[in-house]
Amino acid sequence: MAAETQLSDTQRELTKAEQDVDQVRQRAARNQKLLDSGSVGSAKDLTNLQHEVGSLAKRQSDLEDVVLEIMERVESGQTRVSEMTARRDEAERSVKEAEERRDTSYGSIDAEVEKITRDREILAEAIPADLMKLYIRLRTQNAGIGAARLFQRRCEGCRVELSITDLGAVRAAAADEVVRCENCGRILVRTSESGL
Numbered sequence: 344m345a346a347e348t349q350l351s352d353t354q355r356e357l358t359k360a361e362q363d364v365d366q367v368r369q370r371a372a373r374n375q376k377l378l379d380s381g382s383v384g385s386a387k388d389l390t391n392l393q394h395e396v397g398s399l400a401k402r403q404s405d406l407e408d409v410v411l412e413i414m415e416r417v418e419s420g421q422t423r424v425s426e427m428t429a430r431r432d433e434a435e436r437s438v439k440e441a442e443e444r445r446d447t448s449y450g451s452i453d454a455e456v457e458k459i460t461r462d463r464e465i466l467a468e469a470i471p472a473d474l475m476k477l478y479i480r481l482r483t484q485n486a487g488i489g490a491a492r493l494f495q496r497r498c499e500g501c502r503v504e505l506s507i508t509d510l511g512a513v514r515a516a517a518a519d520e521v522v523r524c525e526n527c528g529r530i531l532v533r534t535s536e537s538g539l
């Protein structure tokens with residue numbers, strides 16, 4: 344936008360400079376016509392007129408240089424505008440592509456959430472009501488995670504490694520007993536990788 348504003352300012356400047364040249368040119372033409380007509384009687388007037396024709400020619404040449412200089416600026420302004428436009432278009436394309444990827448991701452995330460929710464409902468039905476109640480309470484207390492895997496002697500909920508004593512207690516517990524992390528209180532899920 345800044346490049347476009349600058350370009351239109353320079354184009355306005357060019358129009359103005361071209362008008363200046365035109366005015367001088369017209370005036371010089373009028374004077375020349377007057378000279379050619381032979382109607383200027385006095386020598387003094389004739390000298391003045393010739394003098395003015397000369398200085399108008401110089402002025403016209405100066406103004407034409409100004410016009411050329413502005414034209415160069417208009418050209419580089421146009422180049423800059425097209426460069427910026429190309430860059431903007433490129434950026435807009437990138438945004439559009441990213442949005443499309445995002446929407447595709449949304450789609451697959453939604454599908455995944457739907458599937459996980461269905462799977463969870465099926466699993467939840469098989470879990471005793473009191474255990475479910477405990478799990479929901481722990482989940483509320485522990486940032487959405489009520490149960491964590493015990494992995495290589497470490498609670499994956501709070502990342503704290505179980506003490507020898509606590510490990511011993513977990514080891515001694517029956518397979519269907521609910522064991523919990525002494526540190527965070529979450530239900531510990533035992534697997535073959537628990538390090539027991």
Ligand SMILES: [Zn+2]
Nearest residue numbers: 498501524527
């Ligand atoms: Zn823990």
